[in-house]
Amino acid sequence: MNRRGALTVLAFLAAGVLAGVFAVNYLHSSPAPTGSPTSAEASPVVDINLTTVAAIGTLRPADDHPNWVGYFPTTYFKVPPNATVHMTIDQQDGASGLRNEYLGLVRGTVDNSMTVYTSDPSSAGATGKTMQAIDPTTAAHTFSVPELGVSVPLPGVDPNNPKNTDNFVVFSFKVPASGIFHWQCFVPCGAGTLYGNGGPMQTLGYMDGQIEVGS
Amino acid sequence: MSATRRLAYTLGAIWVVLLVIGSVLIAVLPMPPGTSSNVAGSITDTTRLLAWAAWPVFTLTILATIGAVMLHSRAPDAPPASARELRGNARMASAWIGVTAAVVLALAIIGTITLNNDSVAETLGLGGRATGSGVTGGHAEEGPPLEVQVIAQQWQFTYRYPSLGGIESPHLVLPVNTSVTFHITSLDVVHSFWLISLGVKADAVPLHDNVFYATTQLTGTYRVECGELCGLWHGSMSDNSAQVLSASDFTAWGQQQTALDAPIMKFLPPYSHTYEPAPGAYGS
Numbered sequence: 001m002n003r004r005g006a007l008t009v010l011a012f013l014a015a016g017v018l019a020g021v022f023a024v025n026y027l028h029s030s031p032a033p034t035g036s037p038t039s040a041e042a043s044p045v046v047d048i049n050l051t052t053v054a055a056i057g058t059l060r061p062a063d064d065h066p067n068w069v070g071y072f073p074t075t076y077f078k079v080p081p082n083a084t085v086h087m088t089i090d091q092q093d094g095a096s097g098l099r100n101e102y103l104g105l106v107r108g109t110v111d112n113s114m115t116v117y118t119s120d121p122s123s124a125g126a127t128g129k130t131m132q133a134i135d136p137t138t139a140a141h142t143f144s145v146p147e148l149g150v151s152v153p154l155p156g157v158d159p160n161n162p163k164n165t166d167n168f169v170v171f172s173f174k175v176p177a178s179g180i181f182h183w184q185c186f187v188p189c190g191a192g193t194l195y196g197n198g199g200p201m202q203t204l205g206y207m208d209g210q211i212e213v214g215s
Numbered sequence: 216m217s218a219t220r221r222l223a224y225t226l227g228a229i230w231v232v233l234l235v236i237g238s239v240l241i242a243v244l245p246m247p248p249g250t251s252s253n254v255a256g257s258i259t260d261t262t263r264l265l266a267w268a269a270w271p272v273f274t275l276t277i278l279a280t281i282g283a284v285m286l287h288s289r290a291p292d293a294p295p296a297s298a299r300e301l302r303g304n305a306r307m308a309s310a311w312i313g314v315t316a317a318v319v320l321a322l323a324i325i326g327t328i329t330l331n332n333d334s335v336a337e338t339l340g341l342g343g344r345a346t347g348s349g350v351t352g353g354h355a356e357e358g359p360p361l362e363v364q365v366i367a368q369q370w371q372f373t374y375r376y377p378s379l380g381g382i383e384s385p386h387l388v389l390p391v392n393t394s395v396t397f398h399i400t401s402l403d404v405v406h407s408f409w410l411i412s413l414g415v416k417a418d419a420v421p422l423h424d425n426v427f428y429a430t431t432q433l434t435g436t437y438r439v440e441c442g443e444l445c446g447l448w449h450g451s452m453s454d455n456s457a458q459v460l461s462a463s464d465f466t467a468w469g470q471q472q473t474a475l476d477a478p479i480m481k482f483l484p485p486y487s488h489t490y491e492p493a494p495g496a497y498g499s
Contacts, residue, residue, distance in 0.1 A: 005284035013277060024247050099402045100368050102383040105479035112475070133478035146371045147451065149385060182451045184370065188403070197369060197403055202447045 043082040043174065051090040052141050052154065054191075056206065068200040069093060069141075069189050075209025081177045083213070084110070087152075088121065091167040093140040095156025096189055096196070103186045104136035106171070108150035114171040116155060121168050128170065140167075142186040145211065148173065151186070175213045184208045219286060226278045230271075233278075237270045248414045251437065251459070253430040255414035264325070268318050360394040360428070363387070364488070367399070367406035367419035370448035372439060377486045379469045382476045387457040390465035391434045399425040400489050407442035410457060416442055424488035431459045 050071050053059055057066020059073075079085055098104055106114050115121075115128035133153075140156030150173045157167055175181070185207040188196030200206030246262045248255040289296070364375040366383075375383045387410070389395055399408050401419040409416045412435075417427045437459065441452035460468060484490060 005288060006281050009277065009281055009284070024245075100366060100373060101482050101484060102373055102476075102479060104482055105476065107385065107475075133482070136482050144371075146385070146454075151385075182448050184448060186368070186371075195403060197446070201369070204447070208447060 043084050044080045045084045045086055045172075046079045047086045047088070048077060048079075049088045049090070050143075052093050054093045056200075065200070065203075065206070067192075068203075068206050069191065070200055070206040071209065075183075075205050075207075076212075077209070078212045078214065079175055080215055081213055082175065084172055084174050085211075086172045087143065087170065089143060089154060089169045091140060091154045091157070091169055092165065093156060093189070094159055095138045095140050096187055098136040098139045098142070098153065098186060099188055100186065101136040103142055103144070103151055104139060104153050105133045106131065106152055108145070108148060109152060109171040109173045114152050114169055117168040117170065118166070119168070120166075121170055128168075139187050141189060141207070143169075143183065144186050145173070145181050145183040147179075147181045148175065150183075175211065177213070179213050181211045181213070182208065183211060222282055222286060226282050230274055230278050233274045234271055237274065238267065241266045241270060248412050249433075251431070251433045251435065252413040252415070253432065254428075255412060256432070258414045265322065268322055272315055272318065360396040361390065362396045362398065363389070364486070365397055365399040365408045365419060366490070367401040367403075367408065367441070367445075369403050369446050370441070370452040372406075372408060372419075372441070372452070372454065375486065376469070380473060380480075381483060381486045382469070382472050382480070383483065384472050384476075386454060387437075387439055388465065388468050388472075389431050389457075389459045390462050391431050391459050392462075394428065394430045397427040397429070398488050399427065402490060404445050405443055406445050406452070409440045409442040410437060411440065412437045413459075418443065422489050422491060434459050434461060 051059065051073075052069070052071055054069055055067050056063050056070035056072060060066070060070075063070075077085075106112055113130050113132050115130050117126050117128040119126050121128060134155050136153070138155050139153045141154045142151060143154065144151040152169065152171055154169050155167050157165060185201065188201065189207065190196050190199040190201040193199045193201070201208070204210075241263055246259045246266070248258055250256045250259060287296075287300070362377050364377070365387075366373045366375060371385065372387070373383050373385055374387050375381060397408070397415060397417065399417045399419045400423060401421045403421060405421070406419040407416060408419050410429075413429055413431065415427055415429050417425045419425065435458070436455070437457040439454045439457045441449055443449075445452065
Protein backbone atom coordinates (compact mmCIF):
# COMPACT_ATOMS: atom_id res chain seq x y z
CA MET A 1 0.00 0.00 0.00
CA ASN A 2 1.33 3.43 -0.90
CA ARG A 3 -0.17 5.79 1.62
CA ARG A 4 1.65 8.81 0.17
CA GLY A 5 0.21 8.20 -3.28
CA ALA A 6 -3.31 7.82 -1.97
CA LEU A 7 -2.95 10.99 0.10
CA THR A 8 -1.70 12.87 -2.98
CA VAL A 9 -4.77 11.82 -4.94
CA LEU A 10 -7.02 12.84 -2.06
CA ALA A 11 -5.23 16.20 -1.80
CA PHE A 12 -5.92 16.85 -5.48
CA LEU A 13 -9.54 15.89 -4.91
CA ALA A 14 -9.83 18.29 -1.97
CA ALA A 15 -8.27 21.08 -4.03
CA GLY A 16 -10.75 20.39 -6.80
CA VAL A 17 -13.66 20.55 -4.37
CA LEU A 18 -12.39 23.86 -2.95
CA ALA A 19 -12.00 25.32 -6.44
CA GLY A 20 -15.52 24.17 -7.32
CA VAL A 21 -16.98 25.70 -4.15
CA PHE A 22 -15.23 28.99 -4.95
CA ALA A 23 -16.53 29.01 -8.53
CA VAL A 24 -20.10 28.19 -7.50
CA ASN A 25 -20.01 30.82 -4.75
CA TYR A 26 -18.68 33.41 -7.21
CA LEU A 27 -21.32 32.69 -9.82
CA HIS A 28 -24.13 32.67 -7.28
CA SER A 29 -23.20 35.76 -5.33
CA SER A 30 -25.30 38.90 -5.53
CA PRO A 31 -23.20 41.46 -3.71
CA ALA A 32 -24.61 44.55 -2.10
CA PRO A 33 -24.53 47.51 -4.45
CA THR A 34 -21.85 50.13 -3.99
CA GLY A 35 -22.59 53.78 -4.41
CA SER A 36 -22.22 57.19 -2.94
CA PRO A 37 -23.37 57.27 0.67
CA THR A 38 -26.37 59.40 1.28
CA SER A 39 -26.42 59.42 5.07
CA ALA A 40 -26.23 62.75 6.81
CA GLU A 41 -23.51 61.63 9.22
CA ALA A 42 -20.68 64.09 9.87
CA SER A 43 -18.02 63.81 7.20
CA PRO A 44 -14.69 65.53 6.69
CA VAL A 45 -14.36 67.81 3.69
CA VAL A 46 -11.36 67.38 1.42
CA ASP A 47 -10.37 69.97 -1.18
CA ILE A 48 -8.73 68.66 -4.34
CA ASN A 49 -7.53 70.97 -7.10
CA LEU A 50 -6.67 69.62 -10.52
CA THR A 51 -5.72 71.08 -13.87
CA THR A 52 -6.33 69.52 -17.25
CA VAL A 53 -4.02 70.45 -20.08
CA ALA A 54 -3.70 69.36 -23.70
CA ALA A 55 0.02 68.64 -23.26
CA ILE A 56 1.20 67.67 -19.79
CA GLY A 57 4.74 68.82 -20.69
CA THR A 58 3.66 72.44 -20.29
CA LEU A 59 3.28 71.82 -16.56
CA ARG A 60 5.58 68.81 -16.11
CA PRO A 61 8.48 69.33 -18.56
CA ALA A 62 10.35 66.19 -17.49
CA ASP A 63 7.36 63.93 -18.16
CA ASP A 64 7.97 60.80 -20.24
CA HIS A 65 5.13 61.81 -22.57
CA PRO A 66 5.13 65.62 -22.62
CA ASN A 67 2.70 65.75 -25.55
CA TRP A 68 0.03 63.63 -23.88
CA VAL A 69 -3.12 65.16 -22.48
CA GLY A 70 -3.35 64.80 -18.73
CA TYR A 71 -4.61 65.78 -15.32
CA PHE A 72 -2.09 67.71 -13.16
CA PRO A 73 -0.48 67.40 -10.63
CA THR A 74 -1.55 63.80 -9.92
CA THR A 75 -4.30 61.30 -10.54
CA TYR A 76 -3.89 59.46 -7.23
CA PHE A 77 -5.80 60.64 -4.19
CA LYS A 78 -6.22 59.35 -0.67
CA VAL A 79 -9.20 60.69 1.23
CA PRO A 80 -10.62 59.96 4.70
CA PRO A 81 -13.57 57.61 5.19
CA ASN A 82 -17.00 59.08 4.44
CA ALA A 83 -15.41 62.30 3.24
CA THR A 84 -17.04 64.93 1.09
CA VAL A 85 -14.59 65.59 -1.72
CA HIS A 86 -14.74 69.16 -2.95
CA MET A 87 -13.19 69.27 -6.42
CA THR A 88 -12.04 72.28 -8.39
CA ILE A 89 -10.80 71.46 -11.87
CA ASP A 90 -9.04 74.13 -13.90
CA GLN A 91 -10.01 72.89 -17.34
CA GLN A 92 -7.70 74.36 -20.01
CA ASP A 93 -8.27 72.00 -22.93
CA GLY A 94 -10.48 72.43 -25.98
CA ALA A 95 -13.60 70.41 -26.74
CA SER A 96 -13.45 67.13 -28.65
CA GLY A 97 -16.84 65.65 -27.76
CA LEU A 98 -18.25 62.66 -25.93
CA ARG A 99 -18.69 59.33 -27.64
CA ASN A 100 -21.75 58.58 -25.50
CA GLU A 101 -23.90 61.70 -25.30
CA TYR A 102 -25.51 60.50 -22.06
CA LEU A 103 -22.27 61.23 -20.24
CA GLY A 104 -22.91 64.93 -20.79
CA LEU A 105 -25.21 64.61 -17.75
CA VAL A 106 -23.83 65.54 -14.32
CA ARG A 107 -24.47 62.58 -11.99
CA GLY A 108 -23.51 61.50 -8.51
CA THR A 109 -22.40 64.90 -7.23
CA VAL A 110 -24.10 66.81 -4.44
CA ASP A 111 -27.39 67.99 -5.98
CA ASN A 112 -26.40 66.29 -9.26
CA SER A 113 -24.88 69.56 -10.43
CA MET A 114 -21.61 71.39 -11.00
CA THR A 115 -20.70 75.06 -11.11
CA VAL A 116 -18.65 76.39 -14.00
CA TYR A 117 -16.59 79.58 -13.71
CA THR A 118 -14.66 81.32 -16.46
CA SER A 119 -12.26 82.84 -13.94
CA ASP A 120 -10.64 81.56 -10.76
CA PRO A 121 -13.55 80.89 -8.37
CA SER A 122 -11.42 81.95 -5.41
CA SER A 123 -10.94 85.45 -6.84
CA ALA A 124 -13.15 88.29 -5.75
CA GLY A 125 -16.37 88.71 -7.66
CA ALA A 126 -16.18 85.39 -9.47
CA THR A 127 -19.61 84.16 -10.45
CA GLY A 128 -20.34 80.70 -11.73
CA LYS A 129 -23.09 79.00 -13.60
CA THR A 130 -24.71 75.95 -12.03
CA MET A 131 -25.28 73.23 -14.60
CA GLN A 132 -26.84 69.76 -14.64
CA ALA A 133 -25.74 68.86 -18.17
CA ILE A 134 -23.72 70.21 -21.07
CA ASP A 135 -23.93 69.81 -24.81
CA PRO A 136 -21.94 66.56 -25.25
CA THR A 137 -20.13 67.97 -28.28
CA THR A 138 -18.58 70.69 -26.11
CA ALA A 139 -17.01 68.30 -23.60
CA ALA A 140 -13.23 68.34 -23.36
CA HIS A 141 -12.96 65.67 -20.66
CA THR A 142 -14.95 64.04 -17.89
CA PHE A 143 -14.16 63.28 -14.29
CA SER A 144 -15.97 60.00 -13.75
CA VAL A 145 -15.91 57.46 -10.91
CA PRO A 146 -18.22 54.73 -12.25
CA GLU A 147 -18.30 52.67 -9.06
CA LEU A 148 -19.53 55.69 -7.08
CA GLY A 149 -21.95 56.81 -9.77
CA VAL A 150 -20.07 60.07 -10.20
CA SER A 151 -19.78 61.55 -13.68
CA VAL A 152 -18.96 65.18 -14.42
CA PRO A 153 -18.44 66.46 -17.96
CA LEU A 154 -15.89 69.23 -18.26
CA PRO A 155 -16.75 71.86 -20.89
CA GLY A 156 -13.94 72.73 -23.30
CA VAL A 157 -12.62 76.25 -23.58
CA ASP A 158 -14.04 78.29 -26.41
CA PRO A 159 -11.29 78.82 -29.03
CA ASN A 160 -13.16 81.83 -30.44
CA ASN A 161 -13.23 83.66 -27.14
CA PRO A 162 -9.75 84.95 -26.16
CA LYS A 163 -10.96 85.75 -22.65
CA ASN A 164 -12.15 82.20 -22.10
CA THR A 165 -8.80 80.53 -21.48
CA ASP A 166 -9.92 78.35 -18.58
CA ASN A 167 -13.12 76.75 -17.35
CA PHE A 168 -13.08 76.18 -13.60
CA VAL A 169 -15.44 73.33 -12.77
CA VAL A 170 -16.45 73.01 -9.13
CA PHE A 171 -18.42 70.12 -7.62
CA SER A 172 -18.56 67.86 -4.56
CA PHE A 173 -19.20 64.19 -4.06
CA LYS A 174 -19.16 61.77 -1.16
CA VAL A 175 -17.08 58.64 -0.72
CA PRO A 176 -17.97 55.56 1.37
CA ALA A 177 -16.13 54.23 4.42
CA SER A 178 -13.46 52.34 2.53
CA GLY A 179 -12.34 51.11 -0.86
CA ILE A 180 -10.22 51.92 -3.86
CA PHE A 181 -12.12 53.38 -6.79
CA HIS A 182 -10.86 54.02 -10.27
CA TRP A 183 -11.67 57.25 -12.03
CA GLN A 184 -11.25 58.14 -15.65
CA CYS A 185 -12.07 60.45 -18.53
CA PHE A 186 -14.77 59.25 -20.94
CA VAL A 187 -13.90 61.62 -23.78
CA PRO A 188 -11.66 59.76 -26.25
CA CYS A 189 -9.00 62.46 -25.96
CA GLY A 190 -5.83 60.50 -26.68
CA ALA A 191 -4.91 62.52 -29.74
CA GLY A 192 -2.85 60.62 -32.28
CA THR A 193 -3.95 57.19 -31.05
CA LEU A 194 -6.47 54.75 -32.53
CA TYR A 195 -9.96 56.27 -32.12
CA GLY A 196 -8.50 58.55 -29.44
CA ASN A 197 -8.60 55.75 -26.89
CA GLY A 198 -4.90 54.91 -26.61
CA GLY A 199 -1.91 56.48 -24.89
CA PRO A 200 -3.03 58.73 -22.06
CA MET A 201 -6.47 57.06 -21.97
CA GLN A 202 -4.85 53.71 -21.18
CA THR A 203 -2.10 54.88 -18.84
CA LEU A 204 -2.39 55.66 -15.15
CA GLY A 205 -1.31 59.19 -14.29
CA TYR A 206 -2.78 60.94 -17.32
CA MET A 207 -6.52 60.47 -17.89
CA ASP A 208 -6.94 57.64 -15.38
CA GLY A 209 -6.42 57.50 -11.65
CA GLN A 210 -7.46 56.05 -8.35
CA ILE A 211 -9.17 57.31 -5.23
CA GLU A 212 -8.19 55.43 -2.11
CA VAL A 213 -10.54 55.84 0.82
CA GLY A 214 -8.92 55.12 4.18
CA SER A 215 -7.64 56.66 7.35
CA MET B 216 -10.33 -14.29 -1.22
CA SER B 217 -7.21 -12.69 -2.65
CA ALA B 218 -6.07 -9.24 -1.58
CA THR B 219 -6.71 -7.93 -5.08
CA ARG B 220 -10.27 -9.18 -5.16
CA ARG B 221 -10.94 -7.90 -1.64
CA LEU B 222 -9.67 -4.45 -2.61
CA ALA B 223 -11.78 -4.48 -5.80
CA TYR B 224 -14.92 -5.30 -3.81
CA THR B 225 -14.13 -2.60 -1.26
CA LEU B 226 -13.54 0.05 -3.91
CA GLY B 227 -16.64 -1.09 -5.79
CA ALA B 228 -18.75 -0.67 -2.67
CA ILE B 229 -17.26 2.77 -2.09
CA TRP B 230 -18.06 3.66 -5.71
CA VAL B 231 -21.72 2.69 -5.33
CA VAL B 232 -22.00 4.75 -2.14
CA LEU B 233 -20.33 7.73 -3.85
CA LEU B 234 -22.66 7.32 -6.82
CA VAL B 235 -25.75 7.48 -4.63
CA ILE B 236 -24.52 10.37 -2.49
CA GLY B 237 -23.22 12.33 -5.50
CA SER B 238 -26.39 11.84 -7.54
CA VAL B 239 -28.54 13.07 -4.67
CA LEU B 240 -26.26 16.07 -4.06
CA ILE B 241 -26.25 16.97 -7.76
CA ALA B 242 -30.04 16.87 -7.69
CA VAL B 243 -30.48 19.05 -4.61
CA LEU B 244 -27.48 21.41 -4.54
CA PRO B 245 -27.95 24.83 -6.16
CA MET B 246 -26.05 24.86 -9.43
CA PRO B 247 -24.90 28.11 -11.03
CA PRO B 248 -26.19 30.32 -12.46
CA GLY B 249 -29.52 29.48 -10.78
CA THR B 250 -33.06 30.20 -11.84
CA SER B 251 -33.17 33.98 -12.02
CA SER B 252 -34.15 33.77 -15.69
CA ASN B 253 -35.29 31.11 -18.13
CA VAL B 254 -31.83 31.15 -19.72
CA ALA B 255 -30.16 30.70 -16.34
CA GLY B 256 -32.51 27.80 -15.60
CA SER B 257 -31.61 26.18 -18.90
CA ILE B 258 -27.88 26.51 -18.17
CA THR B 259 -28.42 25.11 -14.68
CA ASP B 260 -30.28 22.10 -16.09
CA THR B 261 -27.48 21.50 -18.56
CA THR B 262 -24.88 21.76 -15.82
CA ARG B 263 -26.83 19.23 -13.75
CA LEU B 264 -27.10 16.85 -16.69
CA LEU B 265 -23.37 17.08 -17.35
CA ALA B 266 -22.61 16.56 -13.68
CA TRP B 267 -24.78 13.42 -13.57
CA ALA B 268 -23.02 12.07 -16.66
CA ALA B 269 -19.55 12.89 -15.40
CA TRP B 270 -19.87 11.84 -11.76
CA PRO B 271 -19.75 8.02 -12.25
CA VAL B 272 -16.81 8.32 -14.66
CA PHE B 273 -14.96 10.73 -12.40
CA THR B 274 -15.39 8.70 -9.22
CA LEU B 275 -14.49 5.45 -10.94
CA THR B 276 -11.34 7.00 -12.37
CA ILE B 277 -10.27 8.31 -8.98
CA LEU B 278 -11.00 5.03 -7.20
CA ALA B 279 -9.23 3.03 -9.90
CA THR B 280 -6.22 5.29 -9.57
CA ILE B 281 -6.17 4.85 -5.80
CA GLY B 282 -6.57 1.09 -6.20
CA ALA B 283 -3.74 0.90 -8.72
CA VAL B 284 -1.47 2.90 -6.47
CA MET B 285 -2.29 0.70 -3.50
CA LEU B 286 -1.85 -2.58 -5.41
CA HIS B 287 1.06 -1.93 -7.71
CA SER B 288 3.30 0.63 -6.05
CA ARG B 289 6.92 -0.44 -6.13
CA ALA B 290 9.87 0.48 -3.96
CA PRO B 291 12.57 2.52 -5.74
CA ASP B 292 15.07 -0.35 -5.46
CA ALA B 293 12.61 -3.09 -6.52
CA PRO B 294 13.38 -5.14 -9.65
CA PRO B 295 11.61 -4.12 -12.87
CA ALA B 296 8.04 -5.34 -13.33
CA SER B 297 7.61 -8.54 -15.29
CA ALA B 298 5.86 -8.66 -18.67
CA ARG B 299 2.93 -10.45 -17.06
CA GLU B 300 2.41 -7.57 -14.61
CA LEU B 301 2.48 -5.02 -17.41
CA ARG B 302 -0.03 -6.82 -19.64
CA GLY B 303 -3.28 -4.90 -20.05
CA ASN B 304 -6.84 -6.14 -19.70
CA ALA B 305 -8.38 -5.85 -23.15
CA ARG B 306 -11.90 -6.57 -21.98
CA MET B 307 -11.80 -3.91 -19.27
CA ALA B 308 -10.23 -1.35 -21.67
CA SER B 309 -12.90 -2.03 -24.30
CA ALA B 310 -15.70 -1.65 -21.78
CA TRP B 311 -14.20 1.58 -20.45
CA ILE B 312 -13.78 3.11 -23.92
CA GLY B 313 -17.23 1.97 -25.01
CA VAL B 314 -19.08 3.33 -21.97
CA THR B 315 -17.32 6.70 -21.92
CA ALA B 316 -17.73 7.07 -25.69
CA ALA B 317 -21.44 6.41 -25.37
CA VAL B 318 -21.76 9.04 -22.63
CA VAL B 319 -19.85 11.65 -24.65
CA LEU B 320 -21.83 10.83 -27.80
CA ALA B 321 -25.15 11.17 -25.97
CA LEU B 322 -24.12 14.56 -24.58
CA ALA B 323 -22.99 15.68 -28.03
CA ILE B 324 -26.36 14.75 -29.52
CA ILE B 325 -28.27 16.54 -26.76
CA GLY B 326 -26.03 19.60 -27.10
CA THR B 327 -26.43 19.75 -30.86
CA ILE B 328 -30.20 19.47 -30.62
CA THR B 329 -30.31 22.14 -27.94
CA LEU B 330 -28.21 24.53 -30.00
CA ASN B 331 -30.06 24.09 -33.24
CA ASN B 332 -33.70 23.45 -32.56
CA ASP B 333 -35.69 25.14 -29.84
CA SER B 334 -38.81 23.03 -30.20
CA VAL B 335 -37.02 19.68 -30.10
CA ALA B 336 -34.98 20.87 -27.15
CA GLU B 337 -38.10 21.87 -25.27
CA THR B 338 -39.68 18.50 -26.02
CA LEU B 339 -36.69 16.98 -24.25
CA GLY B 340 -37.24 19.36 -21.34
CA LEU B 341 -34.28 21.54 -22.27
CA GLY B 342 -34.27 25.27 -22.88
CA GLY B 343 -33.27 25.87 -26.49
CA ARG B 344 -30.77 28.52 -27.44
CA ALA B 345 -31.01 28.95 -31.18
CA THR B 346 -28.00 30.69 -32.68
CA GLY B 347 -29.39 31.53 -36.10
CA SER B 348 -30.75 34.84 -37.45
CA GLY B 349 -28.20 37.00 -35.68
CA VAL B 350 -29.40 35.89 -32.26
CA THR B 351 -26.72 35.08 -29.73
CA GLY B 352 -28.77 33.26 -27.12
CA GLY B 353 -32.10 32.56 -25.50
CA HIS B 354 -35.40 32.42 -27.32
CA ALA B 355 -38.26 34.84 -27.62
CA GLU B 356 -41.25 34.28 -25.36
CA GLU B 357 -44.81 35.09 -26.32
CA GLY B 358 -46.11 38.55 -25.48
CA PRO B 359 -44.59 41.95 -25.99
CA PRO B 360 -40.97 41.94 -24.83
CA LEU B 361 -39.22 44.81 -23.06
CA GLU B 362 -36.44 46.09 -25.29
CA VAL B 363 -33.30 47.15 -23.46
CA GLN B 364 -30.20 48.38 -25.23
CA VAL B 365 -26.82 47.69 -23.66
CA ILE B 366 -24.23 50.27 -24.71
CA ALA B 367 -20.63 49.38 -23.88
CA GLN B 368 -17.74 51.79 -23.80
CA GLN B 369 -14.38 51.86 -22.09
CA TRP B 370 -15.15 51.24 -19.21
CA GLN B 371 -18.82 51.28 -18.32
CA PHE B 372 -22.08 49.81 -19.55
CA THR B 373 -25.08 52.09 -19.89
CA TYR B 374 -28.63 51.01 -20.73
CA ARG B 375 -31.24 52.59 -22.94
CA TYR B 376 -34.99 51.98 -22.79
CA PRO B 377 -36.82 52.86 -26.03
CA SER B 378 -40.21 52.06 -24.48
CA LEU B 379 -39.55 54.64 -21.74
CA GLY B 380 -38.92 57.52 -24.09
CA GLY B 381 -35.33 56.57 -24.86
CA ILE B 382 -34.01 57.27 -21.37
CA GLU B 383 -30.56 56.01 -20.49
CA SER B 384 -29.29 54.68 -17.16
CA PRO B 385 -25.89 53.74 -15.72
CA HIS B 386 -27.52 50.75 -13.99
CA LEU B 387 -29.52 47.89 -15.46
CA VAL B 388 -33.06 47.71 -14.07
CA LEU B 389 -35.60 45.14 -15.28
CA PRO B 390 -39.13 44.12 -14.29
CA VAL B 391 -39.68 40.57 -13.04
CA ASN B 392 -41.56 37.92 -15.05
CA THR B 393 -40.92 39.84 -18.24
CA SER B 394 -39.48 38.77 -21.55
CA VAL B 395 -36.53 41.05 -22.24
CA THR B 396 -34.86 41.56 -25.60
CA PHE B 397 -31.32 42.81 -25.07
CA HIS B 398 -29.78 44.72 -27.97
CA ILE B 399 -26.07 44.88 -27.27
CA THR B 400 -23.59 47.16 -29.00
CA SER B 401 -20.36 49.03 -28.31
CA LEU B 402 -19.07 52.52 -28.97
CA ASP B 403 -15.37 51.68 -29.12
CA VAL B 404 -13.78 48.24 -28.78
CA VAL B 405 -15.20 44.74 -28.32
CA HIS B 406 -16.66 44.16 -24.86
CA SER B 407 -18.83 41.34 -23.54
CA PHE B 408 -22.00 42.00 -21.55
CA TRP B 409 -22.27 39.37 -18.83
CA LEU B 410 -25.29 39.40 -16.53
CA ILE B 411 -24.00 36.43 -14.60
CA SER B 412 -26.89 35.17 -12.52
CA LEU B 413 -29.40 35.58 -15.38
CA GLY B 414 -27.17 33.58 -17.73
CA VAL B 415 -26.95 36.42 -20.23
CA LYS B 416 -23.60 36.82 -21.98
CA ALA B 417 -23.08 38.37 -25.38
CA ASP B 418 -20.34 40.29 -27.14
CA ALA B 419 -20.71 44.03 -27.57
CA VAL B 420 -19.22 44.89 -30.95
CA PRO B 421 -18.97 48.39 -32.45
CA LEU B 422 -21.53 49.06 -35.21
CA HIS B 423 -23.13 45.65 -34.60
CA ASP B 424 -26.46 44.83 -32.93
CA ASN B 425 -26.23 41.62 -30.93
CA VAL B 426 -29.59 40.30 -29.71
CA PHE B 427 -30.20 38.11 -26.65
CA TYR B 428 -33.55 37.00 -25.23
CA ALA B 429 -34.18 36.24 -21.57
CA THR B 430 -37.19 36.16 -19.28
CA THR B 431 -36.67 37.40 -15.74
CA GLN B 432 -38.00 35.11 -13.03
CA LEU B 433 -36.72 36.34 -9.65
CA THR B 434 -36.39 39.81 -8.15
CA GLY B 435 -33.01 40.69 -6.71
CA THR B 436 -29.74 42.54 -7.08
CA TYR B 437 -27.32 41.14 -9.61
CA ARG B 438 -23.82 41.72 -10.91
CA VAL B 439 -22.88 42.78 -14.42
CA GLU B 440 -19.33 42.30 -15.64
CA CYS B 441 -17.41 42.72 -18.85
CA GLY B 442 -16.30 39.31 -20.13
CA GLU B 443 -13.86 40.52 -22.77
CA LEU B 444 -10.44 41.99 -22.02
CA CYS B 445 -11.01 45.56 -23.15
CA GLY B 446 -8.25 47.80 -21.84
CA LEU B 447 -6.82 49.38 -18.71
CA TRP B 448 -9.90 49.30 -16.49
CA HIS B 449 -11.46 46.09 -17.84
CA GLY B 450 -11.28 44.63 -14.33
CA SER B 451 -13.35 47.51 -13.00
CA MET B 452 -15.99 47.37 -15.71
CA SER B 453 -18.55 45.85 -13.41
CA ASP B 454 -21.68 46.91 -11.61
CA ASN B 455 -23.12 45.32 -8.49
CA SER B 456 -26.34 47.26 -8.79
CA ALA B 457 -28.28 45.58 -11.59
CA GLN B 458 -31.80 45.00 -10.33
CA VAL B 459 -34.86 42.97 -11.18
CA LEU B 460 -37.86 44.68 -9.61
CA SER B 461 -41.58 44.07 -9.29
CA ALA B 462 -43.69 45.64 -12.03
CA SER B 463 -44.81 48.52 -9.81
CA ASP B 464 -41.28 49.23 -8.58
CA PHE B 465 -40.04 49.17 -12.17
CA THR B 466 -42.66 51.70 -13.18
CA ALA B 467 -41.66 53.95 -10.28
CA TRP B 468 -37.99 53.60 -11.21
CA GLY B 469 -38.79 54.55 -14.81
CA GLN B 470 -40.47 57.74 -13.65
CA GLN B 471 -37.58 58.59 -11.35
CA GLN B 472 -34.98 57.93 -14.06
CA THR B 473 -36.96 59.99 -16.56
CA ALA B 474 -36.77 62.94 -14.16
CA LEU B 475 -33.03 62.43 -13.59
CA ASP B 476 -32.37 62.25 -17.35
CA ALA B 477 -34.43 65.31 -18.21
CA PRO B 478 -31.44 67.71 -18.53
CA ILE B 479 -29.66 65.48 -21.09
CA MET B 480 -32.59 64.17 -23.14
CA LYS B 481 -32.44 66.90 -25.78
CA PHE B 482 -28.82 65.95 -26.50
CA LEU B 483 -29.31 62.19 -26.84
CA PRO B 484 -29.36 60.83 -30.39
CA PRO B 485 -32.53 59.12 -31.67
CA TYR B 486 -32.75 55.51 -30.51
CA SER B 487 -30.90 53.21 -32.87
CA HIS B 488 -29.55 49.68 -32.63
CA THR B 489 -26.04 50.92 -33.38
CA TYR B 490 -24.36 54.29 -33.09
CA GLU B 491 -21.65 55.69 -35.27
CA PRO B 492 -19.85 58.38 -33.32
CA ALA B 493 -19.24 61.66 -35.10
CA PRO B 494 -15.73 61.93 -36.60
CA GLY B 495 -14.88 64.63 -34.09
CA ALA B 496 -15.37 62.17 -31.27
CA TYR B 497 -12.56 59.95 -32.47
CA GLY B 498 -9.80 62.33 -31.46
CA SER B 499 -7.18 63.19 -34.00
